[in-house]
Amino acid sequence: MEKVIEVEGLYAKYDDRDVLCDVCFSALKGEITVILGGSGSGKTTILRHLLGLLPVTRGQVWVLGKEISSLPEKEMEEMYHQMGVFYQNGALLTSMTVAENVAMPLVHQSNLPRQLIDDIVIMKLGLVNLKEAYGLYPSQLSGGMLKRVALARAIAMDPPLLFCDEPGAGLDPLSLKSLDNLILNLRDQLGISIVLVTHEISSILRVADRVVFLNKGQVAFEGPLKEALSSDIPEVREFFSVTESVGNMPPGGHGR
């Protein structure tokens, strides 16, 4: 299957602190790849490299078949047309209404008439169940609502490649479930390839095709969800057994 993302031997440091060490993994087209790992293990840092927001100093990163670090600015911009990004804390522009935020990629990356953009915005807000927030400002929304607006913005252009950094954190179980369904729909109906960073085990079991397990800046495990569940790598076992002891989701039977 075609690889939409391939990372090879990626190292990263902030100041003098090593954050990523020899990270290798890939994500396949039309699949949901979940990156998981403890807080501070470097997940957001990886995403920022994939998006070309941090320069690759050592190693290689291919996105949609192109080597990110050597891409001229012009092509990088083209690339951004193909990607939707959900940032960890939403990153909505606070000086604009929800509707203006969601409209932004459409206004700047397409030539759609205003009226049509408004319709798309309302539709996308409908997909995340937030039409009522249309004219509000981000500061008037709750944390969970912000996340959903940010997701609506990320999928405004129906990008073939979607990055989500912990979209589920802080959502109630029902919203979380509908978020998962939306993500599955995006994959199944639109064929979008999704890179998802999340800690929510229930989400992982519901949506993941492939799992990349990060531990202290290194990839401890990479492979299909089924294999992850039966893996005997200690950290991975421990992570999934936490849920087992909670008892509401026996992991064994939930591989997709």
Add this chain to the structure above:
Amino acid sequence: MNWESSPVQFWRISDNFRTGHQIHFMQSSGSTKTIKVLETGHTRCRLNDNTLFISGSLKVDDAGDFSRAALRALRTLKLPQLTVNLEELDDIDSAGVTALLYLQRKIADRIPRIEFEGANKNVKNKIELFGSDTHIEEKPAREFEITEAVGGSTYSFVTSYLYGFIVLAADVLYWAVADLFKTKTTREGDFVRQSVHIGVNAAFIIIIMSFAIGFVMAVQSSQYLREFGADIFIVDLIVIAVMSQMGPLIAGVLVAGRSGSSIAAEIATMRVTAEIDALKTMGLDPVRYVVVPKLYASLFTIPLLIILSNVAGITGGASAAYYSLDISPEIFISRMDAIMQNKDLVTAFIKSQVYAVIIVLTGSFYGFRVEKGAEGVGRVTTQSVVVSISLVILADSLMAVIFY
């Protein structure tokens, strides 16, 4: 049905959708039947009797041209029913679905019934996924204010930052010139909003400060002037001091403190919350999108603020002259006429432009430099205020030397 051999009304829209959409008309009407053919990018349509065939793909890059062109083509049509045949449509996305629904709504008064038929599974799924109602009642929303903080600290500027500063300056000035007459790169109404933010809110405090300083200056010097019997020279003193130095400087320093800090805080916050990243991945240049409108607004408002400041300062001085030296406003004004120079206005304008550039560049430079967290925002804001006030004063002295 061989539709190509029928008389055809032909619409063609250039593929290059980003650089404008020219619509060429080629018409050859003849006998009985007219078939309209429409091509936009990857989308092709033809209208045959009561059926609109759509083929190719209808995605975000084509949806805009499609909806414009289709509306044009269907503008004059009046039918009881229209069938939209999607058999040959390979692919669609949410923008495409919205375009179809939009079209449906726009022509509903002339063509009340519209049916979609023959969509393949893929297209059907997407229409179902995205085809929810796109209507909503709008609620008006309130505007928000940004709070700002001012602090004090000294800071060494020249060495390590110069390079970054020059790069930013080059970037900002380049885009400021390049975007002068473009609107799509910035947000609608941003210029007005920024001007209000920088100008209107600062006007009040500038008026009060300049008035007070003009007043005090006149009161204090009046004593000495009276001793020498040179009462009337109070006018010269005030007008020259205010017009050439105090007025512009007070406006510059206050705007540097007020707006310089708010620019730094705003940009730093945007960086810390990844809004700047989000702009980049939405294909927008943050410098161009965030900084340039602020520069335009400052270039426009600071001259006006300087005028206000001058007027307030002279008014303050004139009132003091009236109370302490009995110089009536009429005398004051006629004397003022004699000593005012056009040169003062020109230098004031040049100063205003220099201040604007300094304030915006310093604020955004420090804003972009923020490291992590809320604490970082506070720190760069403080640094930015100190540096931009110092630079404004330095520039003022420098220009005083140059212009005299």
